[in-house]
Amino acid sequence: MNNKNHLKIATRQSPLALWQANYVKDRLTALYPDLQVELVTMVTKGDVILDTPLAKIGGKGLFVKELEHALLNHEADIAVHSMKDVPMEFPQGLGLSVICKREDPRDAFVSNKYRSLAELPQGAIVGTSSLRRQCQLKSLRPDLDIRSLRGNVGTRLSKLDNGDYDAIILASAGLIRLGMAERIASFIETDVSLPAAGQGAVGIECRVDDELVQSLLAPLAHQETTICVLAERAMNNRLQGGCQVPIGGFAQVKNGEVFLRALVGATDGSQIIRAEGKSAVENAEVLGVQIAEDLLQQGADKILKSVYQD
């Protein structure tokens, strides 16, 4: 931070990104009334390329690279991200400072005609561009016609309202944060659709040598969320997966232990490999790696290779 009383937040311009940046701004100004917090908005590659499934654009960090450049150039001091969009590797000089309290991690079933997946008629058209959601839906309901759906939350909802789909699947967290929880027809339980690693959690990235900013951010960290997201990301990282892969991972802290479930699925739902386990919370990342290795031993690498080759 150049000026001790002025902190700049790099953020994308989507309503959800702005909500998340403003959430961090509000928490910081509540803690430090003399601090001026400014939002610096920017456009990322992921915002520009809207007609291609994300898995095919390639490269991790489609939604974060431009924000990271701003941090490295001192055009901003922190970047606020959805944790499920944040790659494991950070550019030299940058790192994840804190992970904030998680919103509802579940996927949401959104429809104007049906209340739940179970109510969907044979062959119904469901919108999602997430390979993770696609493989789990197909495994449960091979009859469903899964069609691509991209754009920010508002765009996706308007495509549903236009009648392009019978239902769409979105992260509950985004809808809740944008004040659109009433659009959720039902929550999809995690045993039906395992969320993406980090889903529902907001993380803050900053320069690793900026001790002042790190001390300001420290009170925003949420311990239980951090433990869970570290386990989920360690699993994802061992599988070399970004968020645009058919990998699910979800951890919970129960009775002082961390419990992690994960899966890798063929995109047509014909095969889903699952693993789960628990450990002491101190070993959350070790657990993540162990669960990933369990998946690999069951053949997850073959599935992932074929996804990348497609």
Ligand SMILES: NCc1[nH]cc(CCC(=O)O)c1CC(=O)O
């Ligand atoms: N991949 C896009 C993205 N990144 C974060 C969220 C939702 C909010 C969150 O998970 O924190 C979404 C939209 C969605 O999956 O519906």
